[in-house]
Amino acid sequence: xxxxxxxxxxxxxxxxxxxxxxxxxxxxxxxxxxxxxxxxxxxxxxxxxxxxxxxxxxxxxxxxxxxxxxxxxxxxxxxxxxxxxxxxxxxxxxxxxxxxxxxxxxxxxxxxxxxxxxxxxxxxxxxxxxxxxxxxxxxxxxxxxxxxxxxxxxxxxxxxxxxxxxxxxxxxxxxxxxxxxxxxxxxxxxxxxxxxxxxxxxxxxxxxxxxxxxxxxxxxxxxxxxxxxxxxxxxxxxxxxxxxxxxxxxxxxxxxxxxxxxxxx
Numbered sequence: 444x445x446x447x448x449x450x451x452x453x454x455x456x457x458x459x460x461x462x463x464x465x466x467x468x469x470x471x472x473x474x475x476x477x478x479x480x481x482x483x484x485x486x487x488x489x490x491x492x493x494x495x496x497x498x499x500x501x502x503x504x505x506x507x508x509x510x511x512x513x514x515x516x517x518x519x520x521x522x523x524x525x526x527x528x529x530x531x532x533x534x535x536x537x538x539x540x541x542x543x544x545x546x547x548x549x550x551x552x553x554x555x556x557x558x559x560x561x562x563x564x565x566x567x568x569x570x571x572x573x574x575x576x577x578x579x580x581x582x583x584x585x586x587x588x589x590x591x592x593x594x595x596x597x598x599x600x601x602x603x604x605x606x607x608x609x610x611x612x613x614x615x616x617x618x619x620x621x622x623x624x625x626x627x628x629x630x631x632x633x634x635x636x637x638x639x640x641x642x643x644x645x646x647x648x649x650x651x652x653x654x655x656x657x658x659x660x661x662x663x664x665x666x667x668x669x670x671x672x673x674x675x676x677x678x679x680x681x682x683x684x685x686x687x688x689x690x691x692x693x694x695x696x697x698x699x700x701x702x703x704x705x706x707x708x
Contacts, residue, residue, distance in 0.1 A: 471544040478540040482533035492525030495532055496605070499612060502584035506592045507601050514602045524605050531613070535573075542569055559693065560634065568627045575623030576616045583619065583671045584612075590667045615668075618661040622676050629683025630690050640691075643684050650680050 486495065500513060515521050534541075542565055550558060595601060632638045638646075651673075658673035 468548060471548050475537070475541040475544045478537040479533055482536040483529065486529050486533055486536070492529040495528050496525040499528055500605070500608065502580065503588050503603060503608060505585070506588035508592075511601055513605050513608065515606070516604050517606060520604075520606050524609050527609065535576075538569065560690075563690070564627055564631065568624055571623040571627065572620040575619040575621070578623070578671075578675070579615050579619035583615070583668055586671065587663065587665060587668045590665050591663070615662070619672060622657075622672055623679060625676055625679040626683035626686055629680060630687045633684075633687035634691055640684065640688055643687070647680070647684075651677050654680070 486492075490498070504513070515524075517523075546562065546565055549561070553561060592601065629643060633640055633643060654673040654676040655669070658669040658676070662668040662672055
């Protein structure tokens with residue numbers, strides 16, 4: 444009988460923490476979903492889905508000939524496309540809070556040196572993604588659309604489809620957002636000991652080739668967008684090598700730092 448009680452105690456002791464973690468995960472997911480919902484409500488009231496699409500389409504509209512407009516080839520596109528943009532914008536708006544919920548769930552199970560490793564990476568990767576998206580919108584789009592319209596024959600009236608434009612914009616945002624994560628990838632590879640700093644420096648010339656090949660694949664077939672993606676990737680690779688050397692020194696575990704503990708005689 445005693446053995447049955449001990450077995451029950453062992454099971455309750457192991458199940459309770461697991462259930463508690465599930466409850467905490469559920470609560471944090473709910474909080475993240477509420478944050479996205481609040482962002483949707485705010486954007487729906489101001490500036491509104493239509494105004495968000497006008498803002499997103501502004502770089503293309505500015506490069507079109509005078510009097511030219513975008514078109515909708517589907518009956519529901521004028522409703523669905525601005526709605527999709529509002530949802531994406533709301534998620535990006537709530538992303539810092541969502542990532543904070545993820546961090547709050549994971550952090551209690553990490554050692555102090557692991558917290559020094561994870562938290563800066565989460566913050567820096569988020570900021571770099573936003574910087575990549577902003578760089579694409581404010582610089583790349585204007586140059587690319589002007590370049591493309593400069594090659595368009597005068598006998599053609601440009602009237603881009605709004606749904607195709609949305610797909611193009613989201614793919615470009617994703618490409619530039621991920622490309623700007625190069626320093627984070629370099630730091631993680633170096634910190635985890637997968638690739639040493641010397642090897643990263645030796646791989647520099649090969650990475651330049653990789654950057655231009657990747658830019659040729661994920662961007663439109665024009666020189667402007669390819670250079671706009673490849674050149675920042677190369678610069679960010681150098682920044683990643685520099686940051687990795689600093690990061691490794693400040694995020695080592697106590698037994699990795701070379702500090703010897705005193706031993707009793």
